[in-house]
Amino acid sequence: MSANCTFSDVDNVTMVLDFVIYVPVLVFGLALNITALVVFCVLLRKWTESTIYMTNLALMDLLLLLPLPFKMHAAMHTWASNTKFFCSFLESLYFVGMYGSIYTIACIAVDRYIAIKYPFRAKQLRSKKVALIVCGFIWVFVMGATSPIYTFRDENNDDFRCFHGFSKKGWTTGVIVCLEIFGFLLPATVLVVCSTQSIRTLKATESKNSKRQAGVRIIYSSLAAFLIPFTPCHAAIFLQYLVRNDFISDCSQQKNIAVFIQVSMSLANVTICLDALCYYFIAKEVRSTTDTVLSRVRSISTSEV
Template sequence: MTGLFPLNISLEEYELLSSCQKSPLVQHQNILIPVIYSIIVALGVIGNGLVVFVLCKSSSRKTVANTYILNLALSDLLFLLSLPFWAVYYSFDYDWIFGRLMCKLCGGLLTFNLYASIFFITCMSMDRYMAIVHPLKSQRCRNLCRARIVSFLVWFIAGLTTVPTIMFRDTHEFGNVTACVMHFHSPGWFVGLGLMKNTLGFLLPFVIITSCYCIIGKHLLMAPGLDKSTSNLDRVLKMVGAVVLAFFFCWFPFHTLTFLDVLVSLRFLEACNLEQTISLGIPFTICLGFSNSAINPFLYCFVGNHFREQLGGLTQACASNLSQKRGSFSTRLSSFSRKLSDLKDLAPIENGTV
């Protein structure tokens, strides 16, 4: 039995889907999804790893914006550690082979990142809004201490959101398959957590992010004395648009299907075809949402001139240090060779005096 256990399917959903299923589900997920996950892991680890490396090594890392970027990268890296387990899960036809503890831990990391990543992106948007639109006021409220406190609160709140997942996610036997699924004790938990994802994990952050960047764009366009034709302004506005669109397109499909899933569970919508579409579509919309962890470094760091300069400077510094070490080694080797040569020259004289 394959194709029945997406990452967030519940035991009750599985039983309902099985009762109305008229045709077998498609079988390509066990190949395609692991490939997609592998690409996300490769790009995400490289991108976020470079971000962490640059911000930890750079002398100018201690800024409010860099604090949020560093925490976002760490959150994405932590989440990406769980993706190989889910890739194996799909490739083994939804058979969880890693045990009950890892089922809960990996499920918790998925939920944790869903909230932490979006919260940090929201914090960065609000920080940019304050820095650009209210530069004088931001000098009083934007400081490292507050940024670290906010970052701690984000980690704490995201951690709290994982508690229900750790409680309800577990391994269950379905014939010869051990699935890692959510088993809610009452329908109200499924509805409540689904609506919390939609509201707290997407709708509210999207409204805040969109509002911040729309005001930023309007402020830049209407700023007195600013040349509206400058390439720098054009680049900033394009980046603003890219941030909002990337967030929307990565997460909107997943939250749309999650909301439809809630309506089906409440019997506001009843159709076997719709239930099958949701079950088949959610794994791929999850892939799209996960891709945001690989896209984030390119949106927030690599497109920025300052970050590229820092990366280039660190690269040159590493190359210079390596060159100095090689030069130092060559110098010591040359000195050692000269000493050997001197000893050889002295050897006949010493032999002659004995």
């Protein structure tokens, strides 16, 4: 980055964004996700594959919300050098929550695809045990993948800003390529493919069936709820990589990218807080549309006999 380029005006924008967006996100996000956990774990008497994924999603979202007060503080204050490990721990929680949510959403799309595309085989392919193993693997994977964050701070005694200013180690080509491919492109591809196939299967049923139409709409909605916040977010990360590696040296462009990454990350956080609520209705619709597909297949089989 250019040494002559100052970002004080960008810092002011960041402070306003953090206060205006993160305060309501924290309040409503905590309320919605705690409510979701109560519904999934207490009020619903029967555990299913869907409720296991919903619970995991709510836990991931809560994990992302916990560092937000510290992130707001870091936007307005520098931190002492002896707090770097604690800062890295908070940053790790933040990214574990974000990418854990992304992978849980992708797994929900796969589970939904199996339930709709293969309704008769779903009982063999889907089970509570499989869902628990998948959720456990997501936790292990994202915690391992985000562990390098603890090395992304320069080892000096200067005060610093947490959640800002990673060292060159955090912006190497290998790190960014892995983040973009495994953190976004891979789960996004899984989500798009599974959603497309689910929609095709639903459209192959009776054209005037209201449940089928509702199922198609809600899959489109879930697809948009993933791509709209996370595509700009990861585009901004790539642009910031270009800045940090001196591919973009113009000061005005660097400032625009700095603002873009803050706005896109804020948008992603807002969406994540609504995940558990959104996907509860998706899971409910999946059960409904699966029954529709089953009844349609049975009627075709009966007529052929």
